[in-house]
Amino acid sequence: MDEIVKILPNFKKFNAYINNVNERLSPIMLSGLTDSAKVHFAYSTAFYSEKPICIITYNEMQAKKILKDLEYFTENVTYFPRREILAYDYLAESKDISYERINCLNNIYDKKAKIVVTTIEAVSQEIVSKETLYSNIFTLKEGISINLEDIKIKLNELGYERCDLVEQAAEYSIRGGIIDIGVTAKNGIRIELWGDEIDSIRKFDVESQRSTDKVKKVTIYPASEFVLEDNLSNIIKRIEEKSDQDEKTEEDIEAIKEGDYLSKIDKYFNSFYQKRETLIDYLKDDYIIFLDEIGKIKARSENIIKDNNTVIKTLVEKKREIPEALKNLRDYIKFIEEIKKVQTIYLEKQDIGFVDKQSMHAKRNGYSFSYREVNFFRSSMDLCIQEIQQAKKARKQIVVLVGNKENENKLRQILDEKIKSNTDDIIIQPGELSAGFESFDFNLLVISAKEIFSSTLKKRKRLSQEFKQGETVIFSDLKVRRLHCS
Numbered sequence: 001m002d003e004i005v006k007i008l009p010n011f012k013k014f015n016a017y018i019n020n021v022n023e024r025l026s027p028i029m030l031s032g033l034t035d036s037a038k039v040h041f042a043y044s045t046a047f048y049s050e051k052p053i054c055i056i057t058y059n060e061m062q063a064k065k066i067l068k069d070l071e072y073f074t075e076n077v078t079y080f081p082r083r084e085i086l087a088y089d090y091l092a093e094s095k096d097i098s099y100e101r102i103n104c105l106n107n108i109y110d111k112k113a114k115i116v117v118t119t120i121e122a123v124s125q126e127i128v129s130k131e132t133l134y135s136n137i138f139t140l141k142e143g144i145s146i147n148l149e150d151i152k153i154k155l156n157e158l159g160y161e162r163c164d165l166v167e168q169a170a171e172y173s174i175r176g177g178i179i180d181i182g183v184t185a186k187n188g189i190r191i192e193l194w195g196d197e198i199d200s201i202r203k204f205d206v207e208s209q210r211s212t213d214k215v216k217k218v219t220i221y222p223a224s225e226f227v228l229e230d231n232l233s234n235i236i237k238r239i240e241e242k243s244d245q246d247e248k249t250e251e252d253i254e255a256i257k258e259g260d261y262l263s264k265i266d267k268y269f270n271s272f273y274q275k276r277e278t279l280i281d282y283l284k285d286d287y288i289i290f291l292d293e294i295g296k297i298k299a300r301s302e303n304i305i306k307d308n309n310t311v312i313k314t315l316v317e318k319k320r321e322i323p324e325a326l327k328n329l330r331d332y333i334k335f336i337e338e339i340k341k342v343q344t345i346y347l348e349k350q351d352i353g354f355v356d357k358q359s360m361h362a363k364r365n366g367y368s369f370s371y372r373e374v375n376f377f378r379s380s381m382d383l384c385i386q387e388i389q390q391a392k393k394a395r396k397q398i399v400v401l402v403g404n405k406e407n408e409n410k411l412r413q414i415l416d417e418k419i420k421s422n423t424d425d426i427i428i429q430p431g432e433l434s435a436g437f438e439s440f441d442f443n444l445l446v447i448s449a450k451e452i453f454s455s456t457l458k459k460r461k462r463l464s465q466e467f468k469q470g471e472t473v474i475f476s477d478l479k480v481r482r483l484h485c486s
Helices: 012-022 035-049 060-073 095-109 120-124 148-157 232-242 247-257 279-283 294-317 332-339 357-364 381-393 405-418 450-485
Strands: 028-031 053-057 077-080 115-119 138-141 171-175 178-182 187-194 197-205 211-215 217-220 288-292 343-347 371-374 397-401 427-429 436-439 444-448
Touching: 012 028, 012 035, 028 357, 035 053, 035 060, 035 115, 035 288, 035 343, 035 371, 035 436, 035 444, 053 060, 053 120, 060 077, 060 115, 077 095, 095 279, 115 120, 120 279, 120 294, 120 332, 138 197, 148 171, 148 178, 232 247, 279 332, 288 294, 294 332, 343 357, 371 444, 381 397, 381 405, 381 444, 405 427, 405 450
Parallel strands: 028 343, 053 115, 053 288, 077 115, 288 343, 397 427, 397 444
Antiparallel strands: 138 217, 171 178, 178 187, 187 197, 197 211, 371 436, 436 444
């Protein structure tokens, strides 16, 4: 267990908070936290409550920062990005985003996603209901008999595309008695048949195509979040009932009949999906939701709706049909109503004022902490040593994150030289956070010192390059002069 997590149960304040969490008190507000301290608290909550968590923040940049900090604590982190809603008739969204989203939803459903990070924009978008998305999943076991045609139909229904060779996620191939299914960008499932019976099930590496671990059974989950809720003929009837029968609608219907419906889903979203939910509905039964800076989340939510209305206004002016997916965007009021169903914890840098009734309830159940951010960007090692010496005198728990093992050995040598007393009580370990922090409540100092070593290496490299360039100038000058003299 990491030392900066291990230290927390030594303090009554943290134990009281965890007891509240385990008693399902909600909402709760934690204030006085720095950005990296928020991540520290969220991860520690998941660790000591043994519950999965979801962190909702105000924009993608902050989400990426949180993801990077969480990587220090665990590899089991899943990101749910926003989806690009199509205002026109073409597929613009990156396949990587599509795979990332469905991978996150599958991991939530399968209870493998212990920590989810997302944004207010992503949770404001309506998605297919959990019931619909997982209605066609199936399990294959070693030794059972299967009908190959049925398997093809099921794979197609789950969004897999047939190809000659599986080279990425969402593809499948059938070669003789071998069925390959690409479940992620790197890994697939290989099913070997003996007649109609499954002889073996193995994982395989998509890049090398080599089989790896053998498994007894496997469940095949959706490869796309756009599995069909109903057959195409019923979807078309609903489109016809709701839309004006103009030339464009007729073209869309013809494309849907031919199976080219993905680019039409946003336009006729409510006809494709009568049962609609948001990510919150996928999380509500099991997860603790953390809200990162509710004031910023509220402001971002309001701006998203304004931007959305601007897009709708532009489409109206151009006399274009407004995609139903754009109309379905949930506003902040609906978001607050949704999170009332879920155990919620607010993460705040400051003790906030009135934002809404829900946050005021959280404030009444709140815990105020005293943190400060600790940074040494482009600073000398001497300042870092001074900080460590002061913390050592104050008998604080000191943890220094140095990026890698090589830096760990370097720093230990420097500390032994600079600090005259014993340094064995200073914990130095690989890894990094976006910033260090000092917690006065937990008598803890965490220094993220990788930047110091990076700056030193860059400085040495720059000096080395300047020296080499200087040598070139000197020798070229000598050469020019000698030629001139002759």
